[in-house]
Amino acid sequence: MTNPLSTDQLLFFRDNGYLVLRGVLDPALMAQARDSWWTAAPETLKRDDPETWVGAFSDSRWTWKYRETQDRPWLIELLAGNATLRAAAAQMLGPELEEAERVRGIYLVFPEGDVPERPVYLHVDQHPFHLGAVAYIDDVPPGGGGFTVWPGSHKRFYHFFRTAYTFNPVDTSQEVREQAAWREVSQQEPVGTFGSAGDVVLWHHRLGHSAGHNRSRRVRQAVLYDFKRTDLAAAQDEPTPDDMWRDWPGIREA
Numbered sequence: 001m002t003n004p005l006s007t008d009q010l011l012f013f014r015d016n017g018y019l020v021l022r023g024v025l026d027p028a029l030m031a032q033a034r035d036s037w038w039t040a041a042p043e044t045l046k047r048d049d050p051e052t053w054v055g056a057f058s059d060s061r062w063t064w065k066y067r068e069t070q071d072r073p074w075l076i077e078l079l080a081g082n083a084t085l086r087a088a089a090a091q092m093l094g095p096e097l098e099e100a101e102r103v104r105g106i107y108l109v110f111p112e113g114d115v116p117e118r119p120v121y122l123h124v125d126q127h128p129f130h131l132g133a134v135a136y137i138d139d140v141p142p143g144g145g146g147f148t149v150w151p152g153s154h155k156r157f158y159h160f161f162r163t164a165y166t167f168n169p170v171d172t173s174q175e176v177r178e179q180a181a182w183r184e185v186s187q188q189e190p191v192g193t194f195g196s197a198g199d200v201v202l203w204h205h206r207l208g209h210s211a212g213h214n215r216s217r218r219v220r221q222a223v224l225y226d227f228k229r230t231d232l233a234a235a236q237d238e239p240t241p242d243d244m245w246r247d248w249p250g251i252r253e254a
């Protein structure tokens, strides 16, 4: 498969730092992924009784990061090996992408119930990668714990780091300026993604984001993976390039 992304999609990603692709995952593999975590779930959770899902894992912000199956070939095939997604990643980053040995895991966000609304937790991930993917293996309604993003924040945060991909944001001479910009971004209204089983959110590694709060009655079920170019280890500690799209030939061409 070549070039699944339109120029408009590439430009949307450039400007906003994320992009949602609809209906790209394999239904049988999604069913297998849902079954896998349900098989391992605590006995208090009954798959046929949604009332038992409410408030689960409240001591870890209603989140369970299920990693037991992260290196299974079928879970890798679902996301990292998905032909459309690999082609989309290659379209942005060029063809030299790492082969996946594992995905991050199946990340679950349980319904919070009626707890008071809290602010979302804006952050940038600390490990080196290029392109994140959040793959919904079940429907996620609005307010259902979808991946939440601050559009455009990748352009601000990219220049906060002294190195291209590793996490070392604090340069004391810049600290005051950084904090001002951080406050500015955090005052911007974030966008909570949502969609159907099979939809995937692609996002830039320096995008400000948060897990969303799940105010719905469903379990938010997503598989996470990070696409990486094969030159990541060589490039990660280089000084941050002035051109933030240096390693993104497809974005540059668009």
Ligand SMILES: [Fe+2]
Residues within 6 Å of the ligand: 123, 124, 125, 209
């Ligand atoms: Fe994160």
